[in-house]
Amino acid sequence: MIVGSQKPIEEIWSMVKDFKKVLVFGCNTCVAICHAGGEKEAATIASLIRMRAGQEGKAMEVNHMGVMRHCEPEYFDPVIEEVKSYDLVLSTACGVGVNFLSDRTGTIPVYPGINTSFYGAVEAPGFFKELCAGCGDCIVHLTGGLCPIARCSKTLMNGPCGGTNHGKCEVSNEVDCVWYLIVERMKKLGTLEKLSEVLPPRNWSTSRDGGPRRVSVEHIREYEEQEAQKPETAGGKK
Amino acid sequence: MKSGSNLEQVISSGVPAVTAELGPPMSADPHEVIKKAQQLKGFCDAANITDCQTAVVRISSIAAAAIAFQQGLEPVMQMTCRDRNRIAMQADLLGAAALGLKNCLCLAGDHQKFSAAGRLKGHPGAKNVYDVDTCQLVGILKKMRDEGKQEGGDPIEVAPKFFIGASWTPMADPVDFRPINLMKKVNAGADFIQTQGIYDIEGFRSQMAKIVNMGLHERTAILGGIIVPKSAMMLKYMDSSVAGVSVPKSLIDRMNKAKAAAGEDKKKMRELQEQEGIKITIELIHQVLETPGIKGVHIQAIEWESAIEGIVKEAGLYPRPTFPGA
Numbered sequence: 306m307i308v309g310s311q312k313p314i315e316e317i318w319s320m321v322k323d324f325k326k327v328l329v330f331g332c333n334t335c336v337a338i339c340h341a342g343g344e345k346e347a348a349t350i351a352s353l354i355r356m357r358a359g360q361e362g363k364a365m366e367v368n369h370m371g372v373m374r375h376c377e378p379e380y381f382d383p384v385i386e387e388v389k390s391y392d393l394v395l396s397t398a399c400g401v402g403v404n405f406l407s408d409r410t411g412t413i414p415v416y417p418g419i420n421t422s423f424y425g426a427v428e429a430p431g432f433f434k435e436l437c438a439g440c441g442d443c444i445v446h447l448t449g450g451l452c453p454i455a456r457c458s459k460t461l462m463n464g465p466c467g468g469t470n471h472g473k474c475e476v477s478n479e480v481d482c483v484w485y486l487i488v489e490r491m492k493k494l495g496t497l498e499k500l501s502e503v504l505p506p507r508n509w510s511t512s513r514d515g516g517p518r519r520v521s522v523e524h525i526r527e528y529e530e531q532e533a534q535k536p537e538t539a540g541g542k543k
Numbered sequence: 544m545k546s547g548s549n550l551e552q553v554i555s556s557g558v559p560a561v562t563a564e565l566g567p568p569m570s571a572d573p574h575e576v577i578k579k580a581q582q583l584k585g586f587c588d589a590a591n592i593t594d595c596q597t598a599v600v601r602i603s604s605i606a607a608a609a610i611a612f613q614q615g616l617e618p619v620m621q622m623t624c625r626d627r628n629r630i631a632m633q634a635d636l637l638g639a640a641a642l643g644l645k646n647c648l649c650l651a652g653d654h655q656k657f658s659a660a661g662r663l664k665g666h667p668g669a670k671n672v673y674d675v676d677t678c679q680l681v682g683i684l685k686k687m688r689d690e691g692k693q694e695g696g697d698p699i700e701v702a703p704k705f706f707i708g709a710s711w712t713p714m715a716d717p718v719d720f721r722p723i724n725l726m727k728k729v730n731a732g733a734d735f736i737q738t739q740g741i742y743d744i745e746g747f748r749s750q751m752a753k754i755v756n757m758g759l760h761e762r763t764a765i766l767g768g769i770i771v772p773k774s775a776m777m778l779k780y781m782d783s784s785v786a787g788v789s790v791p792k793s794l795i796d797r798m799n800k801a802k803a804a805a806g807e808d809k810k811k812m813r814e815l816q817e818q819e820g821i822k823i824t825i826e827l828i829h830q831v832l833e834t835p836g837i838k839g840v841h842i843q844a845i846e847w848e849s850a851i852e853g854i855v856k857e858a859g860l861y862p863r864p865t866f867p868g869a
Contacts, residue, residue: 459652459654460676461677463678463727467711467715468653471716475654475786476656477656489717501726503730506682
C-alpha cells in the first residue's frame with residue numbers, strides 16, 4: 306500500500322487560508338489504513354481548518370467527503386460535479402490521487418493535504434515500513450525476497466557496506482541493515498551461495514530515471530478499443 | 544604491469560607495501576594538501592586522497608591527488624559511489640588518468656547523513672546517487688582498463704590504466720558474509736584491498752585464515768588497515784561507534800594509564816597518549832604484517848599526517864623501495 310502522513314496544520318492553513326469554500330477530500334483505501342487521509346482524517350482536518358478560520362475571523366465554508374479511491378475515475382465520477390462546486394479541493398489522497406483529480410477538475414485547484422511517503426506495509430498497528438521502491442525490475446528472487454533497492458540506504462546490489470553495526474544501518478540505529486537480514490534469511494533458506502555472483506550495473510531506465518512510466522496491458526486496451534468501435538445495438542450496451 | 548604505479552611495483556616486488564592517507568581541506572587553499580604531501584612523501588608507497596570523507600565537502604579527491612602528485616607523492620585517488628553516476632565517474636576516471644593518476648580506490652562512501660558524525664553541518668538533505676555499488680565500480684574500472692570500453696560499451700581510444708583498489712571491513716556484521724564480500728570485490732577486479740582499521744588482531748587473523756583458505760590473498764594484495772590512536776577517548780569511540788571496529792580492553796587500558804600518568808597537565812596528557820598511540824600503532828603494524836596472507840599496511844593518521852614519518856621509521860619500514868619510472 307501507499308503510506309502517507311498528514312501535513313502540519315500550519316502548512317495546510319497557509320495553503321487554504323485565502324479560499325472561501327474548501328472541500329477536504331479523503332481517500333478510503335491506502336491512506337485511510339495508515340491514518341493519514343481517509344474520510345475520518347479528512348473530517349478532522351476540516352474541523353481544524355474551521356477552528357482556525359474562526360480564530361482568524363475568516364468567513365470560510367469547509368466541508369469534507371471521502372470516496373473509496375482517488376486513482377480510478379469510477380469512484381469519484383458520481384461526486385465530481387459536487388467537488389467542482391468548491392473553490393479549493395484539499396485532497397488527503399496520496400500524490401497519485403492529487404494528480405489524478407487535478408487533471409479532472411478544470412479550473413478548481415487541488416492541493417495536497419498529506420505527504421506521500423512510500424510503498425510499505427503495516428509492521429505493527431500505527432507503524433509502517435518501506436518495503437518496495439517500485440523500481441520496475443524486481444530482483445528479490447536473488448536476495449532472499451528482501452529488497453536492497455528499497456531497504457538499503459545506499460541501494461547496494463552486491464552486499465553490505467562497511468557501515469553495518471550490530472545489524473543496523475549506519476544511517477540510524479533504528480533502521481535495520483537489509484543486507485544483514487538478506488544474509489541471515491539466505492542462510493536459513495540454504496541459498497547463501499547465490500550471493501557470490503557479482504550483479505552488474507543495473508539498468509535504471511525501468512525506474513524513475515527513465516522518465517515518467519506507463520504500463521499498458523495490451524489485451525485490455527484492444528478489447529476496450531473494439532468495444533468503443535461497436536455500434537450501439539438494441540438491448541445491449543455499446 | 545597493469546598500471547605501472549609505484550604501489551603496484553612495490554607490491555609486485557614482494558616488499559610489504561605501506562600506504563598512508565591524506566585528507567583534503569574544507570577550503571580552496573592548496574597549501575594544506577602541499578604541506579601534508581611533503582610530510583608523507585618518501586614514507587609511504589602511495590597515499591589515499593579521501594573523497595569527501597565523512598560526507599563533508601572538501602577539495603575533490605582528483606584535484607587534491609593531482610596536487611599531491613605534483614609534489615612527488617604518489618596518490619591513490621578515492622572514488623565513492625555516493626556522489627556520482629556512472630557517466631560522471633567515468634568522465635572523472637578519464638580525467639584522472641589524463642592527469643597521470645594511476646591508483647584508484649573504490650568505495651561506497653559514508654551516507655550523506657553522516658556529516659562528520661554530527662560534528663559538522665554537512666549536507667544531510669543531499670540526494671545520493673548510488674547508480675553503481677563498489678563491486679560494480681571496480682568492474683567498470685577493469686572494463687575500461689582491460690577491454691578499452693566504457694560501461695555502456697563505447698570504445699575508449701586511450702584506456703585509463705588504473706591499479707584498482709577496494710576497501711574491506713573484515714569484522715563488520717554479518718561477519719560470516721565478509722569473506723564472500725571480499726571475494727566479490729576480487730572477482731570484480733580489485734588488484735588491492737585496504738582494510739578497515741584493525742585493533743582486534745585475533746578476530747582479524749581468524750577472518751584472514753578464511754581468506755587464505757579461499758586463495759584470495761594470491762589474487763589480490765591485502766593491506767591491513769591501521770588507524771593511529773590519539774587518545775583513550777578516540778579508542779573508546781571507535782570501539783563503540785565505528786562499524787566493524789572492536790578495540791580490546793587492554794589497549795584502552797594502556798591509553799588510560801598513559802593519560803593518568805600526566806596528572807592534571809592537559810598538554811602532557813595529550814603528549815603521553817600520543818606517544819602511547821604510536822607505540823600501539825607500531826605493535827599493530829608488526830602483528831598485521833605477520834598475519835598470513837597480508838601484503839602490506841595502510842596507516843591512517845587522521846589529521847595527524849606528521850606522525851607517519853616516525854611510525855614508518857620506527858616500524859623498520861624505512862627507506863621505501865624506489866623504482867625507475869614510477
